[in-house]
Amino acid sequence: MFPSPPIALGRILTRCAVAGLACAGTGVALAGQPDDPHLRIVPRTDAETARIEAVTAPATGFAAAEPFEEMSAGAATVRVRRNRDAFSQPSANMELARELDFKVGNGLFRKLWVSSPSSTRASDGLGPLFNARSCQRCHVKDGRGHPPEHEGDSPVSMFLRVSVPGGDAPDIPGYHATQPHPVYGGQLQDFTLAGLAAEYRLVIDYLDRVVELSEGETAILRAPTYTAAEPGHGAFGNDTMFSPRVAPQMIGLGLLEAVPAADILAWADPDDADGDGISGRPNIVWSREFDRPMLGRFGHKAGMPTIREQSAAAFARDIGISSPLFPAPWGDCTAGQPACRDAPHGDGDARVDEIDGTGMDLVTHYSRNLGVPARRRVADPQVLRGKQVFYDTACTSCHRPKFVTHRLEDRPEQSFQLIWPYTDMLLHDMGEGLADNRPEAVADGREWRTPPLWGIGLTRQVSGHSYFLHDGRARSLLEAILWHGGEAQAARDAVVAMSAADRQALIAFLESL
Template sequence: MLAISLLSVVLLNTAAATQSTIIELPQRKVPVFSKQELLPGGQATARRIAKRTFIHPAGNVPTMEQLDFWDGFSFFRDPWVASPAITTDRDGLGPLFNARSCKACHNDGGRGRLNKSGEFAAPALLFRLLKSDFFGSDKNYGNQLQPNAVRLSHHKLTKAIAGEGKVRVHYEALSGKYPDGISFSLRKPHYELEQLGYGQIETNTVLSARYTPAIYGMGLLDAIAEQDLLAQQDIDDQDADGITTKYNLVTNPQTGQIQIGRFGFKGLHATLEQQVAGAFLNDIGITNPVFSEEVCTDAQLMCRNAAEIDPEGTLDIPKKLHDLTVYMNQILAVPKARDLLSERAQNGRALFYQLRCDTCHTPKYITRSDYPIVALQSQSIYPYTDLALHDMGAQLADKGIENLAQGKQWRTPPLWGIGLQKRVQGFQAFLHDGRARTLEEAILWHGGEAKMSQQSFMNLSTTQRSDLIYFLKQI
């Protein structure tokens, strides 16, 4: 059973709310609804509402330029094979890897399917290996657990390459009640390392689960001006609203400059190109123009020997093909909003602001006028994120450190299109580790700086909670 204190929930000493009761909230000014909100990606929004896949080019990209999009998609979709191989454009898998293709984790451009409790983690659930006391990687396993290894026969390999290990996922059932007496249930994940191939992990190494996110709209997030994001930073909570907005700072490997990290669950990459390149390297083992070195550790002799089979200086994916894949990710269209004009959605929208959800899930930006892709320039967009780090409480903490990101801190995820996952893919899961099966559960897990908003959500009437969830499903 779940003790309510486990979720940092304080039930107010008020009369229990019933389905017909309207809970009075502190009034905040709700922005006037704009029809621009119906096109959350501006003119780059998808032309049609997603039904079977999120893979659609931005609606304002000329037809001839879409050819590059579909070329890039082929490198996202098709599986990679071990090198050397006849298919030179698609070889270079591994030596260690999590999946053979981008699509294996980002199913139809969305999130991958998770396995059941008691089973090994599916490819869509990755595990970072972090240090609890500094930003670093495990001596034997590096910074990400890679369960798979290529099979090669070569004179440089005296024995087979071993995968690093597997993680068995268990879910603990938790239960609780709203103040109005309505019950809810949650699931808390527990992870068990098995079949380790290179000895034990170090004592100060911690696992951090990462459920691969939907990738549509990433180019528009990339196109937000850095100064517009930094204008939201409030590390010392100078406005005394209980929210300390902070951006991770990372070194851009292409320029050597320090920039804010806007991609990844902890804001580890400064640009979309680096995010794509990092996924190529860490998830599939594909060296590329941004990250050109394999990730084998000193303890992984056969991995290092396999990496030396390719001619020195050869990249698994050359710049031309890498750029096509990045371009595909840049112009992958945000889905249209749905029933936002309905009374129910408008009621939910008002609650979204009154509960201060917009404090972290910033609704609107205008993209840069000088972004390299014309279709993404000067677009009014509604991603509902500040791309910043926030303390989400002890229950969601991973106890690891990544640059300036502490264990309790997570980057605010965008909410656009979030209600389409089940409709498009046939399943849904939310939060950084996929523990939440519904949007309601995701809200209930909010703690730390979001605790007050979570408590306010708990104390809404059943109808109000339903209206807020309905709004989130429409944006």
């Protein structure tokens, strides 16, 4: 157990039980075990704890940029590239030998998998059902996925998660008992190998909504309706729950993985004890990798605890590739899809799994070390005004600006860095407008993890679009703000009512991140 900042400690000790955690001393344990089992941690000294509390304190003035504010990822921050490769650079503080592993991991991330049997046995095992043939096909240029541009277009790197009520749940307080669909599994795949039926075709319809803003301005929101058309294996059933997902950007994941769980839990307030209307809470998930409950960090609902487990799950569900963590060679196919399970698979050779442990190590290293670009225009007067608006409207209640990562024995790129991700990594009720009504672990159907904002201003440059939120419905940062509800309703309403100049300044600040 390692000491937390003094201010955080009080929150931790009073809120752990509510979150289903066991607290001891000055740290936090999940289910009675030490937290952060995925990290080899060097304990912080008392002097370091005091420094961390001072450097992560909220901004108190907005006449100038804060020290180190342009270094979004600390020493791992990369120079801004003016092309689509801005999200594809290794951590700036990476040693040359480790950069070689990064490049090999990049090759595996980009590799196009092929069906079995194949002469290229190191690359076979695709599907039989899949959403994409490579990781890069979803996380295009390591950025956000591509939702449809217009109604009727085919989406790229977008799919529907699917589940039904019931099943066994781990002994975690508040965990929702859900299970994969008995026929369609946990995710709908729209591609298949020859001779098999695809699971569905995703159809999206939009209904425009006009939002009146101050000073005579307006915005148009598009409200989506999702249909799983042409089901390939029979009707889904009335109890089926769907959730649309667009692939998120990949930058800075290793730094988020290295933030102390205690520092995240310090900001949890499930009962809104301070009365500010914000009730963030952690998602506690069962880890396959460590066979125990852990803090969820990754995914739109914080449903995955580590980058390795997130990556292995994506290989299995998105591409149909088995790994040591998800060894089923047929990916997401169920017993209700016997033709899929009986199709040829790529396991059983020297790799054992279709991607072996060494391959997973390399992909994890790559995903952990995609560098965060430096901030732009941090001292620009309009950006500074927008930063003040961001604070004044309480956006920082969820989009927490700063953390300091653990000091680590074996991950120098992420070790003891002051980072500016603008997320608390907690779940928040975002209102009925954004609800998918599909629980995931502890998260309910209205809750989403606060997404990190670093790099958001480079989205169009990298991804070729500016679509945001979990399903890409928002076509601009302003639209994304206007979709906020629930705990963020007051902040959203403040943006509607503020002067047009302040709205422009707020967007300028976000575009500088």
